[in-house]
Amino acid sequence: MGKRGTGDRRxxxxxxxxxxxxxxxVIYYSIASGSTFFIWxxxxxxxxxxxxxxLRG
Amino acid sequence: xxxxxxxxLAPFAALLFLMIVPKWSSARAGxxxxxxxxxxxxxxxxxxxxxxxxxxxxxLLLGIYVSYLIWAxxxxxxxxxxTGAIAEMAAGFRALTGDDLLQVLLVGWxxxxxxxxxxxxxxxxxxxxxxxTSLGVQPLAAASIALLGHAWAVxxxxxxxxxxxxxxxxxxxxxGLAQLSSxxxxxxxxxxxxxxxxxxxxTKAVVRGLPVVAAIxxxxxxxxxxxxxxxxxxxxxxxxGLVGCAMIGLMSRSQRFRRSDGPKVEGGRFLIAFSPYLALxxxxxxxxxxxxxxxxxxxxxxxxxxxxxxxxxxWVNAAVKSYSAISLxxxxxxxxxxxxxxxxxxxxxxxxxxxxxxxxxxxxxxxQCISPTMATLCMVMTSLVMNESGMTxxxxxxxxxxxxxxxxxxxxxxxxxxxxxxxxxxxSNTMFGAFQRDTARLLGVNEYVLCASQTTGGALGSMIxxxxxxxxxxxxxxxxxxxxxxxxNVRYCLAIGLVTSIVAxxxxxxxx
Numbered sequence: 001m002g003k004r005g006t007g008d009r010r011x012x013x014x015x016x017x018x019x020x021x022x023x024x025x026v027i028y029y030s031i032a033s034g035s036t037f038f039i040w041x042x043x044x045x046x047x048x049x050x051x052x053x054x055l056r057g
Numbered sequence: 058x059x060x061x062x063x064x065x066l067a068p069f070a071a072l073l074f075l076m077i078v079p080k081w082s083s084a085r086a087g088x089x090x091x092x093x094x095x096x097x098x099x100x101x102x103x104x105x106x107x108x109x110x111x112x113x114x115x116x117l118l119l120g121i122y123v124s125y126l127i128w129a130x131x132x133x134x135x136x137x138x139x140t141g142a143i144a145e146m147a148a149g150f151r152a153l154t155g156d157d158l159l160q161v162l163l164v165g166w167x168x169x170x171x172x173x174x175x176x177x178x179x180x181x182x183x184x185x186x187x188x189x190t191s192l193g194v195q196p197l198a199a200a201s202i203a204l205l206g207h208a209w210a211v212x213x214x215x216x217x218x219x220x221x222x223x224x225x226x227x228x229x230x231x232x233g234l235a236q237l238s239s240x241x242x243x244x245x246x247x248x249x250x251x252x253x254x255x256x257x258x259x260t261k262a263v264v265r266g267l268p269v270v271a272a273i274x275x276x277x278x279x280x281x282x283x284x285x286x287x288x289x290x291x292x293x294x295x296x297x298g299l300v301g302c303a304m305i306g307l308m309s310r311s312q313r314f315r316r317s318d319g320p321k322v323e324g325g326r327f328l329i330a331f332s333p334y335l336a337l338x339x340x341x342x343x344x345x346x347x348x349x350x351x352x353x354x355x356x357x358x359x360x361x362x363x364x365x366x367x368x369x370x371x372w373v374n375a376a377v378k379s380y381s382a383i384s385l386x387x388x389x390x391x392x393x394x395x396x397x398x399x400x401x402x403x404x405x406x407x408x409x410x411x412x413x414x415x416x417x418x419x420x421x422x423x424x425q426c427i428s429p430t431m432a433t434l435c436m437v438m439t440s441l442v443m444n445e446s447g448m449t450x451x452x453x454x455x456x457x458x459x460x461x462x463x464x465x466x467x468x469x470x471x472x473x474x475x476x477x478x479x480x481x482x483x484x485s486n487t488m489f490g491a492f493q494r495d496t497a498r499l500l501g502v503n504e505y506v507l508c509a510s511q512t513t514g515g516a517l518g519s520m521i522x523x524x525x526x527x528x529x530x531x532x533x534x535x536x537x538x539x540x541x542x543x544x545x546n547v548r549y550c551l552a553i554g555l556v557t558s559i560v561a562x563x564x565x566x567x568x569x
Contacts, residue, residue, distance in 0.1 A: 013084070013427050020434050024117040027110035028361065039110055046113055046438075047095075050088040053431055057085035 012056035019049030062455035064101050065448040068094040068439055069488065073474070083480045084428060087435030094439050098446035103369030111363055112445035116438030118361065118381040119225060123437070123483055124430045125383070126218045129393035131425050134180050135418045136397050137333055140409045143184060145330035151192065154309035158266050161257050163305045164188050165199075166206040166250050167273065171298025173207040173214035175334055181207045181214075182529045197538060198256055200529035201545045204520040206253050208550075209245040211482045211516035212238055213281060213293035216389035219482035220290055223512050225381055226440070226490035229505060235285035237509035237564070239293065241469075241557045243278030245513060246297075248553040250274045256545070269308065277301045291389045292341040295334070329407050333400025340392050340399075353386040372447030432480070440487045453495035464500055465562040468493055468507045469554045472514020473521075480522045485515035502565040510561035517554050520546045 023046030030038035068090040075086035098104040104112075137143045146168075154160055164185055172181035182203045189199035212219045220238065224231045250270035254262045281297040289296070328335070344350055360382035367373045385391060404410050443449045460467055471493065475485025493511040497504035519525055526542050529535075535542070 010424070010427065013431055017427060017431055017434070020431070020438075021117065021121075024110070024114035024438075028114040031107055031110060031364075039106055043106065043110060043113075047092075050091050050435065053084050053088035053435060054092070057082050057088060057428075057431060057435075 009056055012052055016049045016052035016056070019045050019052070023047075023049060058455075061101070061451055064097050065443070065451040065455070067097065068443060068448070069452075072436075072439075072488075073477075076480075082428070083432035083484070084435055087432055087439060091435055091439040091442070094442045094446075094448070097448065098442050102372070102446040102448060104442075104446040105369075108366040108368065108374070108445060109442060111366055112441045113438050114361070115363060115380055115445070116441035117434065118383075119222075119441065119487075120430075120434040120437040122225070122381050122383055122388075123218055123222055123433050124426075125388060125390035126216050126393070127429055127433065128422060128426045129390035129397070130175070130215055130218075131180070132418065132422045133175065133333060133337070133393050133397045133400070135421050135425075136401055136404075137330075138184075139414055139418055139421075140404045142330035142333065142400075142404065142409070145326060149327045149330075151188075153306060156309075156313070157193070158254065158258060158262055159269065159305060159309065160192050161189065161194060161202065162250065162253065162266065162269065162273070163302065164192065165194075165202040165257075166253050167277070167298055167301030167305055169203055169207040169298075170210035170214075170246075170277070171295060171302055173210040174292065174295030174298050175214075175216075175337060182525055186529050194257065196535040197541055197545065200526070200535050200542050201520075202253050202256055204525060204529050204542070204546055205249055205256065205549055208517050208520045209242050209249045210281075210294040210298060211519045212242055212512045213285065213290055213297075214295075215483075216393060217290040217293065218389075219486055219512060219515060221389070222483045223486040223490045223508060226444075226487055227494045227504075227508055229494065229508060231290065232286075232288060233505050234508055235288070235290055235293075236282065237505050238512050239278075239282040239285040241509050241513040241560060242516060243274075243282060244557055244560060245517060245553055246278045246281070247271065247274035248556060249549075252549045252553070256549075269305075273301050273304045276304055289341060291392065292338055295338065295341075299338075329403065329409070332403040333396050336399040336403075337393060337396035340395055341389075344387055344392060350387055354384040357385040359383045359385065366445065368446055370447065372450070374445050433483070436484050437487050440491075444491050449491050450495050453492045454499060456492075457496045457499040462500070464496060465502060465507060465510065465565045466558045468496075468510040468561060469514035469517070469558040470551075472511040472516075473518040473550060473554050474514075475511075476515045476518025476522050480525060482512065482515035482519060485518060486512055489515075503568045506561055506564045506568060510558060513557050513561075514554055517550050517557070521550050 023042045026042030026045060027039055030042055071093050072086050072090040075081040075089055098109055169181045169185040172184055185203040186199050189202055190196055251263055254266035254270060277297040277300055280300045281293045284293040284296045360379040363377045363380050365376040457464060471489050472485050475489045476482055489511055490508060493507045494504045497507040521543050529542060
């Protein structure tokens, strides 16, 4: 893998890490406030992070 | 029942398969097994969206706890490496003795264990591999010895990350678990010393090294046990490795091992190079005192309460007032950062730091830590989804029914398997810690013994874990020969695992 490929992979992992590290908190505070929509939004955010890790990790 | 057991096994099986056959990274394989666990929890185990969401949140909190340690540990290592402190220490060891076997044991068994205590995450293998080749050890043997020599120190290494993960995942009392673990790891310590001698020079080296290994291995095991008994988990491996290095240092002064020619060690420079680690030892010991730790622990503590959740199949997760609390002032990661700061000031005072070193170290640390953090989060969140939806319990139930009274002999091999799959003792403990606890409860045997056996197996698995083997081969000019290193190490790993398993089985008979 070239330098550009390594850099792209690192950026994808950083974005994935950001999504995975914030998604569960969105879920937690949505459950605490009783907002069903944001529970699903938080789950989707976490799942997108995991998908990025799966594709580029 | 069998279908549900197989479904419970699927996330683990997928993780193993993806890491071993197509050789995916642990982050990638962890993400794949997370998807499988999520789908199964929702579709087959009756978990609703709230339970799944909260399980992920608990997994994230646990992952943050472990990742903070990873980042601080790598930062400290980068500071020592960039300032030349690691090279200074290595030169000191090389100049210490003229006996080739003693040099190999010093670097590949005691010093690598000390490094495992303070850094971990593959760093000891990366540092010691080239040092062994510089001592004249063949590249493949150098990679193998570095992997083998550090394995016993992994559980209490890396600021006791693996041990603390096991405590968090199982909810067992840390003091009891620490003492039993250190007994089994002590046996592994002596066994790895003998194995490293055999790997270096065959039976002759074992016979020649036996008195040295017995004396030093005994002293390191005892030190680890005493530090664990004193609840100084964070420095148990570091202290043991340090005692091992000091004992070899003392032996090197004897007529038999003394070096009469070559470079001399300058004690002052060696101590300065050592200053970050000396600071870490001092801080860790100070914080382990009850009158210091109690007020600090309650000063700033980050945690979240969790409500009770239950699946439609009847699996209940009790409400928790404070899950995975991070006490900022006493967290091992904070202690490491404080030591790094003190070390930086000392080294700067001695002009060992160049311009822009802080920025360079931070940049390297960020770049090195993203991948292991991702892997940790993926696997911890998978593990929590499995735990909270009752899958782990289902696995334990099936294994207990299948193996019956002989299960304790299998326990260490499950730890080895977990480490092989996840690349770390922490990953293994996260995956199988609760499984071992639940199996012990179902069989009516001592749960502390099986969890101690689990973490011992997890530590031993470090010598064959592909993620660590790659580190070893890439720094010893043996890249691409990972299969040969695994093949070399697997027999030692399984043999030592068998010995500790039998001891664990005897313990379960004695400690009802």
